[in-house]
Amino acid sequence: MNPIVHAELSWLGAQKLTERRDRILVTLGGVLPDLDGLALLGGEDLYGQWHHVLTHGLWSALAISTALALLAKRKLAVFGLAFAAFHLHLFCDLLGSGPGWPIYYLWPLNREQLLWSGQWDLASWQNSVIGLGATLAVLACALPLGRTAVELFSLKVDAKVVAALRGRFSRERP
Numbered sequence: 001m002n003p004i005v006h007a008e009l010s011w012l013g014a015q016k017l018t019e020r021r022d023r024i025l026v027t028l029g030g031v032l033p034d035l036d037g038l039a040l041l042g043g044e045d046l047y048g049q050w051h052h053v054l055t056h057g058l059w060s061a062l063a064i065s066t067a068l069a070l071l072a073k074r075k076l077a078v079f080g081l082a083f084a085a086f087h088l089h090l091f092c093d094l095l096g097s098g099p100g101w102p103i104y105y106l107w108p109l110n111r112e113q114l115l116w117s118g119q120w121d122l123a124s125w126q127n128s129v130i131g132l133g134a135t136l137a138v139l140a141c142a143l144p145l146g147r148t149a150v151e152l153f154s155l156k157v158d159a160k161v162v163a164a165l166r167g168r169f170s171r172e173r174p
Contacts, residue, residue: 029082
């Protein structure tokens with residue numbers, strides 16, 4: 001699945017948190033499993049060998065969630081939500097990263113593969129529908145919550161996005 005969709009889904013899962021910083025940390029929990037994708041810098045063979053191996057497992061989930069929680073205001077909540085976002089990432093990858101691409105959940109202690117025979121291609125209609133749904137849900141947050149995932153990058157730009165969406169779709173007209 002696309003890293004942007006991983007980020008959107010993770011951000012959506014963090015909306016009960018009141019602190020922007022904590023929402024950003026949870027979002028990172030759902031994106032950081034793809035750190036092993038940096039193996040692409042060493043070429044396609046290295047990428048094929050190590051992506052879904054190095055940082056797509058339980059030990060990485062625990063390490064990343066713990067590190068993010070240490071930076072958080074609500075440490076336990078961020079740990080739990082980051083751990084859940086990490087696993088949502090793995091679930092989405094099992095569904096739609098392409099046929100025959102396993103996850104090595106217990107690596108390096110165990111090379112047993114997690115694999116689902118019904119995996120769809122990365123560029124599938126299923127991933128497109130999930131991506132569109134996630135983007136619409138993120139934008140819909142502007143009305144009740146006054147924020148979108150744009151807050152991950154800029155509060156100023158997010159405020160403009162929220163104002164535009166509220167101006168267009170809010171039932172309460174100024």
